[in-house]
Amino acid sequence: MENDIIELDVQKELVSAYGRMVLSIQISISAGELVVLFGESGAGKTTLLRMIAGLTTPDNGTIKVGDEVWFSSARGINMPPQKRNIGFVFQDYALFPNMSVYNNVAYGQKDRDKIFIDELLQNFGLTEFANRKPEKLSGGQKQRVALARALARKPKFMLLDEPLSALDAGIRTSLQNEILKAHSISNTTTLLVSHDLAEVFRLAQKVMLIQDGKIKGFGRPDDIFINNQISGKVQITGTIVKIETQDTFYLLTVVTGMNQIIKVTAFESDIAELTEGDRVMVFSKAFNPLVMKL
Amino acid sequence: MNIIPAIIQTITTSGGVVLVDLHSGDCPLSALLVDADKLPAWLTTGQQVLAVFKESELSIAVDLSGKISLRNRFPCIVRSINRGELLSLVELSFGEHIIHSAITTRSVNALELTTGTQVLALIKANEISLIQLSTQNYQPKTINNKLSTINSQLQTINPQLKT
Numbered sequence: 001m002e003n004d005i006i007e008l009d010v011q012k013e014l015v016s017a018y019g020r021m022v023l024s025i026q027i028s029i030s031a032g033e034l035v036v037l038f039g040e041s042g043a044g045k046t047t048l049l050r051m052i053a054g055l056t057t058p059d060n061g062t063i064k065v066g067d068e069v070w071f072s073s074a075r076g077i078n079m080p081p082q083k084r085n086i087g088f089v090f091q092d093y094a095l096f097p098n099m100s101v102y103n104n105v106a107y108g109q110k111d112r113d114k115i116f117i118d119e120l121l122q123n124f125g126l127t128e129f130a131n132r133k134p135e136k137l138s139g140g141q142k143q144r145v146a147l148a149r150a151l152a153r154k155p156k157f158m159l160l161d162e163p164l165s166a167l168d169a170g171i172r173t174s175l176q177n178e179i180l181k182a183h184s185i186s187n188t189t190t191l192l193v194s195h196d197l198a199e200v201f202r203l204a205q206k207v208m209l210i211q212d213g214k215i216k217g218f219g220r221p222d223d224i225f226i227n228n229q230i231s232g233k234v235q236i237t238g239t240i241v242k243i244e245t246q247d248t249f250y251l252l253t254v255v256t257g258m259n260q261i262i263k264v265t266a267f268e269s270d271i272a273e274l275t276e277g278d279r280v281m282v283f284s285k286a287f288n289p290l291v292m293k294l
Numbered sequence: 295m296n297i298i299p300a301i302i303q304t305i306t307t308s309g310g311v312v313l314v315d316l317h318s319g320d321c322p323l324s325a326l327l328v329d330a331d332k333l334p335a336w337l338t339t340g341q342q343v344l345a346v347f348k349e350s351e352l353s354i355a356v357d358l359s360g361k362i363s364l365r366n367r368f369p370c371i372v373r374s375i376n377r378g379e380l381l382s383l384v385e386l387s388f389g390e391h392i393i394h395s396a397i398t399t400r401s402v403n404a405l406e407l408t409t410g411t412q413v414l415a416l417i418k419a420n421e422i423s424l425i426q427l428s429t430q431n432y433q434p435k436t437i438n439n440k441l442s443t444i445n446s447q448l449q450t451i452n453p454q455l456k457t
Binding site for chain 1: 295296325350383425426436439
């Protein structure tokens with residue numbers, strides 16, 4: 001495992017809703033790390049995962065895993081996806097609808113190692129559903145099956161593309177725990193795409209911040225995110241759900257990560273770049289908030 | 295949000311309380327912070343940072359006399375006033391920066407503010423937050439969007455700075 005460092009140096013021109021952009025990524029990822037790719041839609045996160053998996057071909061560059069070259073434009077190498085030994089989990093589960101849970105998981109396993117499959121089913125709490133078809137499962141259970149199936153291949157890498165974004169908050173937390181557990185058991189190098197800052201802090205050993213096709217930061221979440229860059233000690237992240245005009249200012253309604261609703265005033269210079277649905281940080285000095293015993 | 299670039303002059307700490315004295319152009323300003331942990335690396339003398347504060351915390355004085363505890367006093371000229379029924383937004387030139395103060399329309403009338411009035415904008419040190427000015431790390435979009443303006447202002451504060 002020590003040798004299985006992923007070395008990425010890839011470029012690809014993308015055409016997105018925002019226009020043309022060159023995705024250009026140079027980074028090495030150590031074996032066993034759990035790295036969360038964080039960035040806006042269209043920043044290139046999914047394309048990067050697909051290039052590692054071999055589902056999208058880079059315009060230029062190399063992808064090396066330990067001593068193996070998976071892709072090299074200079075040497076004309078492009079290893080097919082099935083040879084890359086990767087477990088891929090998608091947001092929409094992508095299970096085989098006509099197969100039982102057991103067979104879905106076993107499908108990923110070349111040797112049909114029954115003991116290992118049973119162990120996976122047990123680890124993901126799926127033993128009692130082994131004979132059910134995916135349509136009889138909840139979203140959270142389906143994603144557990146998808147995770148177990150991906151791990152069944154004993155992959156060198158797990159690539160998870162927003163695996164939890166279709167699930168509601170409670171299920172998401174328990175699936176996050178399962179991902180952490182699976183990672184600590186298998187110690188498989190894992191790349192996970194997420195939009196959710198809370199998820200980044202829960203899961204990531206390292207976060208790769210991608211903006212406009214470039215890496216804007218790579219390191220521990222604490223070091224990458226702003227907590228440290230802004231002196232304000234009260235920091236809440238959330239989503240703007242409503243903007244109302246009041247006299248000469250605006251009243252924003254923000255739903256926080258903890259599902260609390262807060263109201264905050266904003267002025268013309270703020271509002272120019274804010275729209276409903278934007279993720280924002282609301283911050284204040286440690287001095288300002290008042291505290292009351294409940 | 296008002297954002298003005300400034301350079302840290304001195305940092306005084308006592309326990310978890312940190313008083314940071316800065317200069318924006320030739321105007322001194324102070325920010326009072328709470329930081330029980332180690333100070334972040336960017337909070338050092340000579341660093342360029344952004345001082346940010348809310349429009350509603352910025353007061354306006356005309357012909358200020360007597361003694362007052364506020365140390366942050368920015369000489370400004372009124373550029374325009376957006377009068378609301380209760381609250382007005384006063385746009386001010388502070389050197390080459392534009393800042394805004396939200397005060398009651400009643401106060402705008404009492405101070406007889408009009409375009410061109412010379413005023414002092416006042417804010418308590420504990421209302422000012424500081425933000426790291428970094429080209430490497432993640433920046434909130436609000437800061438990113440303003441970086442080009444901020445950079446040109448920094449050039450004038452500190453011409454030898456390369457951006």
